[in-house]
Amino acid sequence: MKHLLGLKDVEAAEIREILDTAVSMKKLLRQNVKKLPQLQSKSVITLFYENSTRTRVSFELAAKYMSAATVNVSASTSSVQKGETLIDTGRTLDAMKTDVVIMRHPMAGAPKLLSENVRASVINAGDGMNEHPTQALLDMFTLYEKFGTLKGLTVAIVGDVMHSRVAKSNVFGLTKMGSEVRLFSPSTLALPEIGRLGAKVMNSRADAIRDADAVMGLRIQLERQKGGLFPSLSEYNRFFGVNEEDLKGAKPGALVMHPGPVNRGVEMSGAVIDSAQSVINEQVLNGVAVRMAILFLLTRN
Numbered sequence: 001m002k003h004l005l006g007l008k009d010v011e012a013a014e015i016r017e018i019l020d021t022a023v024s025m026k027k028l029l030r031q032n033v034k035k036l037p038q039l040q041s042k043s044v045i046t047l048f049y050e051n052s053t054r055t056r057v058s059f060e061l062a063a064k065y066m067s068a069a070t071v072n073v074s075a076s077t078s079s080v081q082k083g084e085t086l087i088d089t090g091r092t093l094d095a096m097k098t099d100v101v102i103m104r105h106p107m108a109g110a111p112k113l114l115s116e117n118v119r120a121s122v123i124n125a126g127d128g129m130n131e132h133p134t135q136a137l138l139d140m141f142t143l144y145e146k147f148g149t150l151k152g153l154t155v156a157i158v159g160d161v162m163h164s165r166v167a168k169s170n171v172f173g174l175t176k177m178g179s180e181v182r183l184f185s186p187s188t189l190a191l192p193e194i195g196r197l198g199a200k201v202m203n204s205r206a207d208a209i210r211d212a213d214a215v216m217g218l219r220i221q222l223e224r225q226k227g228g229l230f231p232s233l234s235e236y237n238r239f240f241g242v243n244e245e246d247l248k249g250a251k252p253g254a255l256v257m258h259p260g261p262v263n264r265g266v267e268m269s270g271a272v273i274d275s276a277q278s279v280i281n282e283q284v285l286n287g288v289a290v291r292m293a294i295l296f297l298l299t300r301n
Protein backbone atom coordinates (compact mmCIF):
# COMPACT_ATOMS: atom_id res chain seq x y z
CA MET A 1 0.00 0.00 0.00
CA LYS A 2 1.21 3.49 -0.81
CA HIS A 3 -1.91 5.30 0.46
CA LEU A 4 -4.55 4.52 3.08
CA LEU A 5 -7.77 5.96 1.67
CA GLY A 6 -10.36 3.58 3.14
CA LEU A 7 -10.89 0.03 4.38
CA LYS A 8 -13.15 -0.90 1.47
CA ASP A 9 -10.16 -1.98 -0.60
CA VAL A 10 -7.81 -3.14 2.16
CA GLU A 11 -7.26 -6.90 2.53
CA ALA A 12 -7.78 -8.76 5.82
CA ALA A 13 -4.07 -9.69 5.82
CA GLU A 14 -3.10 -6.01 5.58
CA ILE A 15 -5.43 -5.15 8.49
CA ARG A 16 -3.84 -7.97 10.50
CA GLU A 17 -0.36 -6.59 9.74
CA ILE A 18 -1.36 -3.10 10.93
CA LEU A 19 -2.89 -4.51 14.14
CA ASP A 20 0.15 -6.70 14.87
CA THR A 21 2.51 -3.77 14.27
CA ALA A 22 0.34 -1.62 16.57
CA VAL A 23 0.78 -4.23 19.33
CA SER A 24 4.55 -3.57 19.22
CA MET A 25 4.02 0.21 19.12
CA LYS A 26 1.70 0.05 22.12
CA LYS A 27 4.32 -1.90 24.09
CA LEU A 28 6.81 0.91 23.43
CA LEU A 29 4.26 3.55 24.46
CA ARG A 30 3.58 1.65 27.69
CA GLN A 31 7.33 1.74 28.38
CA ASN A 32 7.15 5.52 27.78
CA VAL A 33 9.48 5.24 24.76
CA LYS A 34 8.81 8.43 22.80
CA LYS A 35 11.85 8.69 20.56
CA LEU A 36 12.19 6.01 17.91
CA PRO A 37 14.24 6.30 14.70
CA GLN A 38 11.82 4.82 12.12
CA LEU A 39 10.76 8.12 10.45
CA GLN A 40 14.05 9.98 10.97
CA SER A 41 14.40 11.13 7.35
CA LYS A 42 10.65 11.62 6.71
CA SER A 43 8.35 14.63 6.74
CA VAL A 44 4.67 14.34 7.66
CA ILE A 45 2.04 17.04 7.10
CA THR A 46 -1.47 17.05 8.54
CA LEU A 47 -3.82 18.97 6.22
CA PHE A 48 -7.18 19.43 7.95
CA TYR A 49 -10.18 21.17 6.37
CA GLU A 50 -12.37 20.17 9.35
CA ASN A 51 -11.91 20.41 13.11
CA SER A 52 -10.24 17.59 15.01
CA THR A 53 -8.67 16.88 18.39
CA ARG A 54 -7.98 13.14 18.58
CA THR A 55 -7.01 12.34 14.99
CA ARG A 56 -4.78 15.34 14.33
CA VAL A 57 -2.99 15.27 17.69
CA SER A 58 -2.46 11.49 17.68
CA PHE A 59 -1.05 11.57 14.14
CA GLU A 60 1.28 14.41 15.10
CA LEU A 61 2.44 12.60 18.25
CA ALA A 62 2.84 9.32 16.34
CA ALA A 63 5.03 11.01 13.73
CA LYS A 64 7.07 12.89 16.36
CA TYR A 65 7.58 9.76 18.49
CA MET A 66 9.18 8.18 15.40
CA SER A 67 11.40 11.24 14.74
CA ALA A 68 9.65 12.64 11.64
CA ALA A 69 9.61 16.35 10.81
CA THR A 70 5.97 17.39 11.26
CA VAL A 71 3.87 20.36 10.17
CA ASN A 72 0.18 21.02 10.76
CA VAL A 73 -1.78 22.90 8.09
CA SER A 74 -5.27 24.02 8.93
CA ALA A 75 -7.48 25.20 6.07
CA SER A 76 -8.74 28.14 8.14
CA THR A 77 -5.24 29.68 8.41
CA SER A 78 -3.73 28.60 5.08
CA SER A 79 -3.82 29.96 1.54
CA VAL A 80 -6.97 27.88 0.98
CA GLN A 81 -8.70 31.00 2.34
CA LYS A 82 -7.25 32.95 -0.62
CA GLY A 83 -8.89 30.62 -3.13
CA GLU A 84 -6.18 28.00 -3.70
CA THR A 85 -7.60 24.71 -4.99
CA LEU A 86 -7.18 21.40 -3.19
CA ILE A 87 -4.89 20.07 -5.92
CA ASP A 88 -2.71 23.21 -5.94
CA THR A 89 -2.41 23.10 -2.14
CA GLY A 90 -1.45 19.42 -2.35
CA ARG A 91 1.12 20.04 -5.08
CA THR A 92 2.59 22.93 -3.06
CA LEU A 93 3.08 20.68 -0.04
CA ASP A 94 4.40 17.91 -2.30
CA ALA A 95 7.01 20.26 -3.79
CA MET A 96 8.58 20.53 -0.32
CA LYS A 97 9.55 16.82 -0.51
CA THR A 98 6.81 15.77 1.87
CA ASP A 99 6.60 12.02 2.45
CA VAL A 100 3.12 11.72 3.97
CA VAL A 101 0.06 13.99 3.82
CA ILE A 102 -2.71 13.18 6.30
CA MET A 103 -5.91 14.79 5.15
CA ARG A 104 -9.36 15.45 6.60
CA HIS A 105 -11.94 17.05 4.31
CA PRO A 106 -15.73 17.55 4.34
CA MET A 107 -16.07 16.14 0.80
CA ALA A 108 -16.08 12.37 0.21
CA GLY A 109 -13.26 11.43 -2.17
CA ALA A 110 -11.02 14.46 -1.48
CA PRO A 111 -8.08 12.36 -0.14
CA LYS A 112 -8.32 10.09 -3.22
CA LEU A 113 -8.20 13.12 -5.51
CA LEU A 114 -5.15 14.37 -3.63
CA SER A 115 -3.45 10.97 -3.86
CA GLU A 116 -3.82 11.06 -7.66
CA ASN A 117 -2.00 14.39 -7.84
CA VAL A 118 0.93 14.11 -5.43
CA ARG A 119 4.01 11.97 -5.02
CA ALA A 120 3.57 11.69 -1.22
CA SER A 121 1.61 8.95 0.53
CA VAL A 122 -1.87 10.14 1.46
CA ILE A 123 -3.77 9.00 4.56
CA ASN A 124 -7.48 9.68 4.84
CA ALA A 125 -8.23 11.17 8.27
CA GLY A 126 -11.97 11.35 7.48
CA ASP A 127 -13.66 12.41 4.24
CA GLY A 128 -17.24 13.65 4.51
CA MET A 129 -19.67 10.81 5.07
CA ASN A 130 -17.40 8.29 3.32
CA GLU A 131 -14.66 6.68 5.47
CA HIS A 132 -12.44 7.23 8.52
CA PRO A 133 -10.13 4.22 8.18
CA THR A 134 -7.66 5.00 10.96
CA GLN A 135 -10.49 5.40 13.49
CA ALA A 136 -11.90 1.99 12.52
CA LEU A 137 -8.41 0.46 12.76
CA LEU A 138 -7.96 1.80 16.28
CA ASP A 139 -11.44 0.54 17.17
CA MET A 140 -10.51 -2.89 15.80
CA PHE A 141 -7.20 -2.78 17.67
CA THR A 142 -9.05 -2.02 20.94
CA LEU A 143 -11.27 -5.08 20.40
CA TYR A 144 -8.33 -7.24 19.26
CA GLU A 145 -6.34 -6.29 22.36
CA LYS A 146 -9.21 -7.13 24.73
CA PHE A 147 -10.48 -10.32 23.08
CA GLY A 148 -7.34 -11.62 21.32
CA THR A 149 -9.29 -12.01 18.07
CA LEU A 150 -11.91 -10.24 15.97
CA LYS A 151 -13.33 -13.45 14.56
CA GLY A 152 -16.74 -14.31 16.00
CA LEU A 153 -17.20 -11.02 17.91
CA THR A 154 -20.53 -9.18 17.83
CA VAL A 155 -20.25 -5.40 17.71
CA ALA A 156 -23.37 -3.22 18.08
CA ILE A 157 -23.05 0.24 16.54
CA VAL A 158 -25.81 2.61 17.65
CA GLY A 159 -26.50 6.18 16.55
CA ASP A 160 -26.26 8.43 13.50
CA VAL A 161 -25.24 5.76 10.98
CA MET A 162 -26.21 7.80 7.92
CA HIS A 163 -23.64 10.55 8.48
CA SER A 164 -20.98 8.33 10.08
CA ARG A 165 -17.74 7.61 8.23
CA VAL A 166 -16.61 5.70 11.35
CA ALA A 167 -19.54 3.26 11.01
CA LYS A 168 -18.79 2.65 7.33
CA SER A 169 -15.08 1.97 7.87
CA ASN A 170 -15.90 -0.31 10.80
CA VAL A 171 -18.38 -2.27 8.70
CA PHE A 172 -15.75 -2.78 5.98
CA GLY A 173 -13.00 -3.67 8.43
CA LEU A 174 -14.79 -5.72 11.08
CA THR A 175 -16.74 -7.87 8.62
CA LYS A 176 -13.50 -8.65 6.72
CA MET A 177 -12.00 -9.81 10.03
CA GLY A 178 -14.93 -12.12 10.81
CA SER A 179 -16.95 -10.00 13.28
CA GLU A 180 -20.71 -9.55 13.13
CA VAL A 181 -21.64 -5.86 12.94
CA ARG A 182 -25.15 -4.83 13.99
CA LEU A 183 -26.36 -1.32 13.30
CA PHE A 184 -29.22 0.56 14.89
CA SER A 185 -30.24 4.17 14.29
CA PRO A 186 -33.44 6.22 14.19
CA SER A 187 -35.10 5.57 10.82
CA THR A 188 -34.36 9.16 9.72
CA LEU A 189 -30.64 8.53 10.31
CA ALA A 190 -30.52 5.00 8.88
CA LEU A 191 -28.63 3.82 5.84
CA PRO A 192 -30.44 0.66 4.69
CA GLU A 193 -27.95 0.04 1.83
CA ILE A 194 -25.23 -0.63 4.41
CA GLY A 195 -26.82 -4.07 4.85
CA ARG A 196 -25.40 -4.94 1.41
CA LEU A 197 -21.89 -4.44 2.81
CA GLY A 198 -22.35 -7.29 5.27
CA ALA A 199 -23.71 -5.46 8.34
CA LYS A 200 -26.99 -6.42 10.01
CA VAL A 201 -29.46 -3.52 10.15
CA MET A 202 -31.53 -3.99 13.33
CA ASN A 203 -35.02 -2.73 14.14
CA SER A 204 -34.46 -1.94 17.79
CA ARG A 205 -31.67 -0.86 20.10
CA ALA A 206 -32.33 -3.87 22.35
CA ASP A 207 -32.01 -6.31 19.41
CA ALA A 208 -28.77 -4.66 18.32
CA ILE A 209 -27.23 -4.78 21.80
CA ARG A 210 -28.46 -8.26 22.83
CA ASP A 211 -25.45 -10.47 23.73
CA ALA A 212 -23.03 -8.09 21.99
CA ASP A 213 -19.33 -8.14 22.91
CA ALA A 214 -19.06 -4.39 22.41
CA VAL A 215 -21.46 -1.46 22.12
CA MET A 216 -20.24 1.52 20.12
CA GLY A 217 -22.07 4.83 20.23
CA LEU A 218 -21.92 7.26 17.32
CA ARG A 219 -21.94 11.03 17.57
CA ILE A 220 -24.95 12.95 16.33
CA GLN A 221 -23.38 14.90 13.47
CA LEU A 222 -25.40 18.09 13.59
CA GLU A 223 -22.89 19.83 11.30
CA ARG A 224 -23.77 17.45 8.43
CA GLN A 225 -27.56 17.55 8.96
CA LYS A 226 -29.88 19.95 7.22
CA GLY A 227 -32.20 19.80 10.25
CA GLY A 228 -35.48 18.09 11.05
CA LEU A 229 -34.12 14.54 11.32
CA PHE A 230 -35.20 14.25 14.97
CA PRO A 231 -37.25 16.56 17.21
CA SER A 232 -34.69 17.50 19.90
CA LEU A 233 -31.50 16.24 21.54
CA SER A 234 -33.35 15.33 24.76
CA GLU A 235 -35.92 13.35 22.78
CA TYR A 236 -33.12 11.67 20.83
CA ASN A 237 -31.51 10.62 24.10
CA ARG A 238 -34.82 9.32 25.47
CA PHE A 239 -35.61 7.12 22.49
CA PHE A 240 -32.23 6.29 20.95
CA GLY A 241 -29.43 7.00 23.47
CA VAL A 242 -27.63 4.06 25.14
CA ASN A 243 -28.23 3.95 28.90
CA GLU A 244 -27.23 1.60 31.74
CA GLU A 245 -30.41 -0.47 31.34
CA ASP A 246 -29.63 -1.10 27.64
CA LEU A 247 -26.12 -2.22 28.52
CA LYS A 248 -27.49 -5.04 30.67
CA GLY A 249 -28.68 -6.71 27.46
CA ALA A 250 -25.09 -7.05 26.18
CA LYS A 251 -22.69 -9.78 27.33
CA PRO A 252 -21.40 -9.28 30.88
CA GLY A 253 -18.39 -6.96 30.71
CA ALA A 254 -19.12 -5.92 27.12
CA LEU A 255 -16.95 -3.01 26.02
CA VAL A 256 -18.43 0.48 25.74
CA MET A 257 -16.83 2.33 22.84
CA HIS A 258 -17.21 5.72 21.17
CA PRO A 259 -14.97 7.34 18.54
CA GLY A 260 -15.42 10.76 20.17
CA PRO A 261 -16.09 13.56 20.50
CA VAL A 262 -19.00 12.44 22.71
CA ASN A 263 -22.19 14.44 23.16
CA ARG A 264 -22.53 13.44 26.80
CA GLY A 265 -26.14 12.59 27.69
CA VAL A 266 -27.25 12.52 24.05
CA GLU A 267 -26.00 9.37 22.26
CA MET A 268 -24.87 7.77 25.55
CA SER A 269 -25.64 8.58 29.19
CA GLY A 270 -22.84 9.93 31.38
CA ALA A 271 -23.07 6.76 33.51
CA VAL A 272 -22.41 4.55 30.47
CA ILE A 273 -19.54 6.75 29.24
CA ASP A 274 -17.89 6.68 32.68
CA SER A 275 -18.70 3.03 33.47
CA ALA A 276 -16.03 0.43 34.25
CA GLN A 277 -16.84 -1.15 30.88
CA SER A 278 -15.95 2.01 28.98
CA VAL A 279 -12.73 1.88 26.92
CA ILE A 280 -13.22 5.31 25.35
CA ASN A 281 -9.96 6.70 26.78
CA GLU A 282 -8.12 3.47 25.89
CA GLN A 283 -9.29 4.01 22.30
CA VAL A 284 -7.57 7.41 22.35
CA LEU A 285 -4.24 5.88 23.48
CA ASN A 286 -4.64 3.10 20.93
CA GLY A 287 -5.07 5.80 18.28
CA VAL A 288 -1.43 6.81 18.78
CA ALA A 289 -0.16 3.20 18.56
CA VAL A 290 -2.22 2.41 15.46
CA ARG A 291 -1.20 5.61 13.71
CA MET A 292 2.46 4.91 14.50
CA ALA A 293 1.99 1.48 12.89
CA ILE A 294 0.34 2.99 9.80
CA LEU A 295 3.02 5.66 9.33
CA PHE A 296 5.75 3.04 9.76
CA LEU A 297 4.21 0.57 7.31
CA LEU A 298 3.41 3.17 4.63
CA THR A 299 6.88 4.72 4.67
CA ARG A 300 9.13 1.69 5.13
CA ASN A 301 9.61 1.21 1.39
Ligand code: CP
Residues within 6 Å of the ligand: 051, 052, 053, 054, 055, 056, 126, 135, 259, 260, 261
Ligand atom coordinates in the same frame (compact mmCIF):
# COMPACT_ATOMS: atom_id res chain seq x y z
N1 CP B 1 -12.81 10.38 16.37
C1 CP B 1 -12.35 11.50 15.77
O1 CP B 1 -12.15 11.53 14.55
O2 CP B 1 -12.17 12.54 16.61
P1 CP B 1 -11.63 13.98 16.18
O3 CP B 1 -12.70 14.64 15.35
O4 CP B 1 -11.39 14.71 17.49
O5 CP B 1 -10.37 13.79 15.38
